Amino acid sequence: MKLNKHDKTFSDYIRDRDDWTCRRCGRVFGLINGKRERGLTCSHFWERRRLRTRYDKDNCISLCFPGCHTLWEHEKQGDYQEFMLMWLGKDRFDALRERANTHMKRGDADREWQDYYMALKKANLKSKGVISTPEKSSAYPPDGSGGLI
Numbered sequence: 001m002k003l004n005k006h007d008k009t010f011s012d013y014i015r016d017r018d019d020w021t022c023r024r025c026g027r028v029f030g031l032i033n034g035k036r037e038r039g040l041t042c043s044h045f046w047e048r049r050r051l052r053t054r055y056d057k058d059n060c061i062s063l064c065f066p067g068c069h070t071l072w073e074h075e076k077q078g079d080y081q082e083f084m085l086m087w088l089g090k091d092r093f094d095a096l097r098e099r100a101n102t103h104m105k106r107g108d109a110d111r112e113w114q115d116y117y118m119a120l121k122k123a124n125l126k127s128k129g130v131i132s133t134p135e136k137s138s139a140y141p142p143d144g145s146g147g148l149i
């Protein structure tokens with residue numbers, strides 16, 4: 001599926017939330033000469049074509065590519081699911097599945113994310129124009145290990 005500008009802003013949001021760290025192996029993607037090191041992707045647990053959860057913060061984590069991204073997205077019922085359950089807890093995990101199976105029009109999904117992102121941007125304008133992301137992931141998984149391994 002082709003990525004649009006909303007996918008890009010959302011991907012930036014998720015990777016910033018995760019402190020540019022792969023949630024599986026813990027590799028940190030730093031800045032080199034002011035430019036972000038490449039290779040960290042925003043992974044969708046429920047695939048992107050499910051529009052209701054396309055821009056859902058509970059549905060996405062940062063994974064390095066190809067390494068962890070390929071490994072986990074290949075078989076979502078295994079370790080990836082275990083991680084999601086541990087991270088979200090059963091109630092949030094179930095609620096996410098519910099949303100993933102709910103229909104939403106493409107335009108509505110795009111608009112909902114764009115509205116959220118614009119509001120966030122506006123709220124952050126005073127702080128150097130940098131988007132600061134609520135719900136930083138440093139606090140989870142609950143054991144604070146920064147990943148499963």
Ligand SMILES: [Zn+2]
Binds near residue numbers: 027
């Ligand atoms: Zn990784």
